[in-house]
Amino acid sequence: MKGIIFTEFLELVEDKFGLELLDEVLEMSDDEGVYTSVGSYDHHDLVKLIINLSKKTKVDPEALQRVFGQSVFKNLLASVPNKASLNHSYNTFQFIQHVERYIHVEVKKLYPDAQPPEFDFITQNEANLVFDYKSARCMSHVCLGLIEGCAEYHNETISVEMAPQTADGSVVRFNLKIEQQ
Structure with missing residues (x-):
């Protein structure tokens, strides 16, 4: 999956939930959060971020994907x-x-x-x-x-x-x- 999807997701989480929660989600996901927009990354890493964001926010993963x-x-x-x-x-x-x-x-x-x-x-x-x-x-x-x-x-x-x-x-x-x- 192209990195632009990851960078956009991380920016959205920071904007909507704050840097502290983003850091917690990255830590839960065992993810350093270092992505470039043109790089290619495993989509499972994004799925893990979404699932852990859902756990922290109590917002359904499908709703998070939709937003x-x-x-x-x-x-x-x-x-x-x-x-x-x-x-x-x-x-x-x-x-x-x-x-x-x-x-x-x-x-x-x-x-x-x-x-x-x-x-x-x-x-x-x-x-x-x-x-x-x-x-x-x-x-x-x-x-x-x-x-x-x-x-x-x-x-x-x-x-x-x-x-x-x-x-x-x-x-x-x-x-x-x-x-x-």
Whole structure:
């Protein structure tokens, strides 16, 4: 997993819960907290940080992942080159497709060892988008938060249903519906 995810997570924990709690979570996780944005790290280390943050805060790990996805959306967006930016997408559905068809492809070119999640698109019309999120990292709630952050950016109200397709959560079907405003 790319280090930018780790650095963003550590910044979020410090901002929301304070440096003291971040230090406690790092210590519980036997983690020095030294990451570079361009480095590659084992995603299990992030999972351990999330689980230990959940233990300290009594906030459900899925809720923490979701909040992380929401907060990191704009920072990740700012980190991609302008030609790959949101300028090519006028709504949340277009952006999600752009992520899979362009951004993930470019990430793999820049970082051959990267393994971004895959989106397999099932159906789409003006008001609905159904796709399967596939990732061995099983972090679909981060994806949910990213979708919510994107919808907020586009000033859209979207209802999201998630249905695990595998017991381990490595494949989750997302059913998105744009709500009329």
